[in-house]
Amino acid sequence: MLELYHHGSSACAAKVRFALAEKGLDWTGHYVDLLKGEQFDPAFLAINPKAVVPVLVHDGEIILESTVICEYLEEAFPETPRLYPESPLARTKVRLWTKAVDEELHPACSALTYVLSHRHAILRNGAGSFDDFLKGAGPDGRAARELKWRWIQEGLDAPGVADKIRLYDGYLHKMEAALEKSDWLAGGAFTMADVALAPYLNRLAMLQCHGMWRDGRLPCVEDWFARIRARATFEPAFFKWMPADLIENMRANGARSWPAVKDLLGI
Incomplete structure (x- = not known):
């Protein structure tokens, strides 16, 4: 199961949503309203102490940083359309x-x-x-x-x-x-x-x-x-x-x- 903590205006979150869509992967969203300060909620800080989105959770494992998340998706789901070339x-x-x-x-x-x-x-x-x-x-x-x-x-x-x-x-x-x-x-x-x-x-x-x-x-x-x-x-x-x-x-x-x-x- 893929879960994404994200916000609408975050460029980094948009990048991960775009990658997920291009790879045809289903995910469950947890919307973190940055404009209301929800990134500072203790429950979210326990997931990402940096208080930023996106955060990906895959079968309970936490993956941080948008570029790392995209690389992880490529490696974890090689059967989906590839975003990184072969060579x-x-x-x-x-x-x-x-x-x-x-x-x-x-x-x-x-x-x-x-x-x-x-x-x-x-x-x-x-x-x-x-x-x-x-x-x-x-x-x-x-x-x-x-x-x-x-x-x-x-x-x-x-x-x-x-x-x-x-x-x-x-x-x-x-x-x-x-x-x-x-x-x-x-x-x-x-x-x-x-x-x-x-x-x-x-x-x-x-x-x-x-x-x-x-x-x-x-x-x-x-x-x-x-x-x-x-x-x-x-x-x-x-x-x-x-x-x-x-x-x-x-x-x-x-x-x-x-x-x-x-x-x-x-x-």
Whole structure:
């Protein structure tokens, strides 16, 4: 039995849902509402002390970290459609993309999401004092909470944020270069590389940042994302679990923030 602890807006959880759907695996969901702080519930912390989703439980065994979960699914269910190529060299190409997501793109996505959308909702509802904000830190710790506080207060002017957006844009250009050679990121077949990157393009789209690839800027990326969205697995993996009010908040806040991102990137 496969059980997934997840949340609608988590890019990492969406990645695992997408992988599960592509492999045709049935699973039971446990929705952890991050916006209500349910990740800090003692029962969930006993499963994952880091207080993050996703978490996969397979026949009672706990597997953490989204990329590790996807690799586990590939190895535990070899009879299902494969997301990793057979040859060692081709698998290496896939893992270079998944490694880049884990080490660079995901942290950049967190900053971008906070600065372009979440900060507006927090400020609208009243951010309070930093001491109040610090109380909700959970396992994050003071340093991580201080960084998020600056994202909330300063937005795109917060230290390092502009660099993270440029890094994000740099990966779109790396994708363009790869997709000029083939329809999919790691070669001629759809693989885990495409699964891994899809949530991060979708996040930009939800934040109304389509201009980072549309209107002829990165045509291969635009075509790739259209192919991703056309897959039967995309809609249920990405939008079935997204609260409608969160979708609208991200759309409205992203549209409000896009002109500044556009100027930053010189688009």
